[in-house]
Amino acid sequence: MGNSSLVTPLHSSHVQLGAKLVDFAGWDMPIHYGSQIEEHHAVRRDAGMFDVSHMLAIDLSGPGSSPYLRHLLANDVAKLAQPGKALYSCLLRENGGVIDDLIVYFFTPERYRIVVNAGTADKDLAWMQAQAAGFDVHLAPRRDLAMIAVQGPNARGKFWQAYPGSRAASETLIPFQAAFDGDWLIARTGYTGEDGFEIAVPAGEAAAVWARLHGAGIAPCGLGCRDTLRLEAGMNLYGQDMDETISPLEAGLAWTLALKDERDFIGKAALLAQKPTRQMTGLLLLERGVLRAHQTVKTPHGDGEITSGTFSPTLQQGIALARLPIAVAAGDTVAVDIRGKPHPAKVVKPPFVRNGKSFVS
C-alpha cells in the first residue's frame, strides 16, 4: 500500500476481513477476500456486497439543473419523470469522445444526483464545473458519503432482514429507481446483471452498515469479481472498453444516446457526422481458455481487438467484449490470437449472463 493511497470509510473493515488489497485508481481497494470465483458465484446465486465508495456522487441543484444536464449529457434527463428515476449516460467531449459513463438520478427538476467513476472523478467534476458557466446550478461533490452495492437474487431480501425499517422506502422501487430513506439513498441499480440495491450512507455509518449486512448473510465481494460479473452482464468499463479517443457508436453505447429530437448537447454534432466503421460485440471462446484485453481478433472483414476479456465463472468459458469491423455479424466465427496461435470464437450480442441465466448458447 503506497503512502499516497486513498482509502474509503470501509478500509479497516476490509483489512479485518483479510481482504487482498490492491491499488485501483489511487485507492487501496479489496480485489477479493479469499476467492474471486466464490464471490462471483455468491452474487449470481445468493447475495454479495461491494464497497463502491471510491466512486463519486455529485449533487446538482438550482433552477438551471434540467437545462444544464440536457446540455451536458448525451442521454436525455427529460425522460425521467418519476421521482428517483435514473438513467445511464455518456459524458462527451465536443468531438464525441467519451469522458466518462455515469448514472444520473432525478429527484426534482432542480435536484439530481450524478455518480461517476473513481478514476475520472476529478476530471469529470472539473469538466462539469466548466460547463456550468451560464447555468444557475450548484455542484456538490459528496465525499462525505460511503456507497455499498448489495447484489444478487437474495440481495434485497437480505438487506431488508438487516434493515427492516428501510423496507417501506425501498420495497416498491422499480429497476433504475432510487428513494431517500432518512439520509440514505437506496437505488435499485447495479453493475452485475443481478437485482439489488446501491446504498449511499454517511461515511461515519458505513462500517456498521457493512458489518450488519455481513451478519445478514451478504458476502463481501471485491473488485476482481466486480469485473467478471459486469463483463458477463455485457457492461462496459470506462478506461478499458472506451475512453476519450472512442466514440460511443463504436463502444456499443448507441442506445444511450438521445439524438433524435432538437435538443443540442455537447458532442451531438460530432456524433451525427460520424460514420462508424467498427462496432462492439461479444465473443465466446469455443475452446477452453481465457480471453484478454488487447488480443487481436481476425475476421473475414479485417482485424479487430478485444477490449475486455476474462474466463466467465458462470459459463465456464472465455468471454470478451471486442471492437470489430462493422460488417461482422452475430453468429460469425472469428479467430482470436492467443500467444501467437488462432483460437475460434463465436460473435454474440451481449449480455452473456443476466439474473443468473445464460443468454448465449
Place this chain on the structure above:
Amino acid sequence: MNVPATLKYTKSHEWAKLEADGSITVGITDHAQEALGDIVFLELPETGRTLKTGEECAVVESVKAASDIYSPISGVVVAVNQAAVDAPESINQDAYAAWLFKLKPSDAALCASELGALLDAAAYTKVAESE
C-alpha cells in the same frame, strides 16, 4: 508461506521433486498460486516432448494473468496431470499435490547437477518473500 523442505525450487516459482524411480515431478509453488488468484486454465506440454532446463513449457492462467512455466530440469515429458487440467482450481487448493507434469531426465549426472543448482526451501522462501 508453505515451502516443503523436501522439494527443490526455481526463482520462477516452480517446484521439483526427485521421485524414487529417478523421475522428476514439477508443479508451481503455493506462493505462485496465491499471487495468481483463482486458476482457470492450464496448457501443459505434450508427452514425449524433450525439454531443456529453463525452457518455457506450460502456461497457468488465472483471470488476472497468464504465467509461463519453465522446466527446472532437462528431460522428456512422460506424464501430465489431466486431473489438474480438468480442475485447475485444485492448484489453488494444494499447489504441492496438484502436480503439472513428470519428466524422465535425459542423463542422471546432468540431472544431479541441475537439481543441485536449484534453490532449497530456505533460499526459495527468501526469493518469494522479497517479491
